[in-house]
Amino acid sequence: DARATAEREEHRRWSVEAVRVLLEVRAPVTMDPDGKHRDESLLANLFTARRASTLRSRVRVYRKFLGWLRLRPTGSLSYTSGDVIAYLLSHEGAESGVSVPRSVVYAVASMEKHGGWPEEARTCRGPLVLGTAETLEQTLSSRTAARGEAIRYPVLVIISLEPTVLDSKSLLVTRIVAGYMLINIWACMRYDDTRAVEPDKVRDR
Numbered sequence: 001d002a003r004a005t006a007e008r009e010e011h012r013r014w015s016v017e018a019v020r021v022l023l024e025v026r027a028p029v030t031m032d033p034d035g036k037h038r039d040e041s042l043l044a045n046l047f048t049a050r051r052a053s054t055l056r057s058r059v060r061v062y063r064k065f066l067g068w069l070r071l072r073p074t075g076s077l078s079y080t081s082g083d084v085i086a087y088l089l090s091h092e093g094a095e096s097g098v099s100v101p102r103s104v105v106y107a108v109a110s111m112e113k114h115g116g117w118p119e120e121a122r123t124c125r126g127p128l129v130l131g132t133a134e135t136l137e138q139t140l141s142s143r144t145a146a147r148g149e150a151i152r153y154p155v156l157v158i159i160s161l162e163p164t165v166l167d168s169k170s171l172l173v174t175r176i177v178a179g180y181m182l183i184n185i186w187a188c189m190r191y192d193d194t195r196a197v198e199p200d201k202v203r204d205r
Contacts, residue, residue, distance in 0.1 A: 014055035015044040025077050027115030046114045061107035081123040088132050098141045101133035
């Protein structure tokens with residue numbers, strides 16, 4: 001099916017990008033025991049279990065971190081937990097989203113794990129890195145308006161939708177919209193959950 005094909009292609013694309021990042025930072029996993037570079041197609045297997053959307057997010061965030069490292073006087077891509085903390089703190093005065101600090105930690109931790117660095121050498125292993133991210137989340141969230149639960153439809157609105165779907169005198173578009181709203185309510189779906197639905201595959205059972 002078209003959707004599955006698109007997902008596979010997207011996954012392949014971001015697996016390739018992730019492998020390029022590992023090669024760029026000279027991750028241990030990119031070299032075999034004889035000191036030779038492993039084939040990129042073999043390294044792509046590291047990310048088989050990851051969803052394309054997750055891979056895309058991790059690669060993009062990690063690349064931004066690497067870009068920040070290059071701005072240092074040394075320009076080296078080698079870094080410590082102190083560098084990760086410094087990068088996190090660089091978002092404190094910026095107009096960053098609340099989820100940015102934690103996404104940085106997840107991206108660095110993910111790439112280090114897949115890159116084959118020993119657990120004791122991973123920069124996000126220490127509690128101070130995650131603690132800094134959590135503190136920044138609180139700081140950033142205090143600057144933004146509070147997010148509340150989405151307003152629910154009144155019971156009478158839901159009740160009125162059901163006969164509308166069956167009313168042959170109503171406009172077809174009105175019946176379709178009413179049915180769409182009911183399906184979302186009954187299945188507890190969000191708007192995004194229905195975007196990939198193909199109308200020609202919907203069946204009345």
